[in-house]
Amino acid sequence: MPQINVNPTRMELKKLKGRLTTARRGHKLLKDKRDELMKRFLDVVREERELRGKLEERFAKVRGSFEVASATMSRQVLTEALLLPRAEGSLSVSEENVMSVMVPHFSYEEAARTDGVSYGFLFTSGELDRAVEELSGMTADLVKLAELEKSAELMAAEIERTRRRVNALENIMIPQYEETIKSISMKLDENERGNTTRLMKVKDMMLEAQREANRAREQGNI
C-alpha cells in the first residue's frame, strides 16, 4: 500500500491521526447506511416483484377480453367507444425521504367515480365492458408499481454509490493512513534513538576529555 508523501513530523502525525479517526467513523456510518438501505431496498423489490407478477397475470386476462371484443365489434365502433375517458383522475406527487434518498410517492385520486362505462351499450360487446372494468381496477396497482419501481431504481443507485465509498475507505484510505502513521512514528522513534545515542556519545567524550585534563594536571603537579 503506497503511503502518503508527507514530512515525518509530529505535526503531520497528529493531523493524520485525526484524519484516520474521521475516516474510521465515516466508514462505520456509511456501512450502517448501506446495510439499512439494502434492507429497505430488498423489501421494496420483493413487493415490486410480487405486484408485477400479479399484474402480468391480470393483463393476460384483459388482453383476452380485448381480443374478443375487437373480434366481435368493428374497429370504428371500438375506437369510438374508447374515445371518451370515463373519469379523469388526478395524480399528485410527494417526496419521501428514505435514508437520505428522495423517493416519490404517488397518490392517484379517481375524480368523481362514475359507475359503469362512458359509452353506449348498443353497439359494444360485453367483453369490452369487462376489459375496461378490469383495467380501471388495475390503475391503483399500476400507480403503486410505478412508485415502487422508481424507488427501487433510485435506491439501487444510492446503494451502489455508498458501497463504493465504503470500499474506498476500507481498502484504500484507512490502510493508507495507517501505513503513513506507522512510518512517521517509526521515523520519529529512529530520530529519538539517534538523539539519545548522540547525547551518550557526547557525554562519553566530555568525560574522556575531563579525565585527560585531570591526568595532565596530576602529571604537572608531580
Added chain:
Amino acid sequence: MNDTYKIGIIGDRATVSGFIALGYTVFEAENASDAGRLLDMAAGSEEYAIIFIVERFAEALDDVIKKYSGRLTPAITVLPDGVSREGELSYGMRLIKQSVERAVGADILFRD
C-alpha cells in the same frame, strides 16, 4: 413543479387503446423509434409523473429510459403486457433482477 400530474402511456394501438377510457394520455407508436421520440417529448414536458411503456418498445429504448433514471419524475415503468413467455422472465422482471444485481452485487431474488 405543479401539483397534479398526468399519466402517460406509450405503446401500440392494440395494447394501449383501452387506457384512453381510463383518462390516461395515450401515445400511439408504430415502432420503437417512434416511441422513443414520444417518450422524450412526454418526459420533457414535465406534465407526466408516470409514463408507462409497453415491453416491446421499452426493450429497444433502454438508453432513452436510462436518461431519466436519476430523476424523481417521470417514473418510466414498463407496462406488464400479459404476453406469456413460457418460463422466461419478462423484460420488466429482468429490470428488477438487474437493479438487485446492481445494488447487492449478486442476484439473490430470482435464484430459485
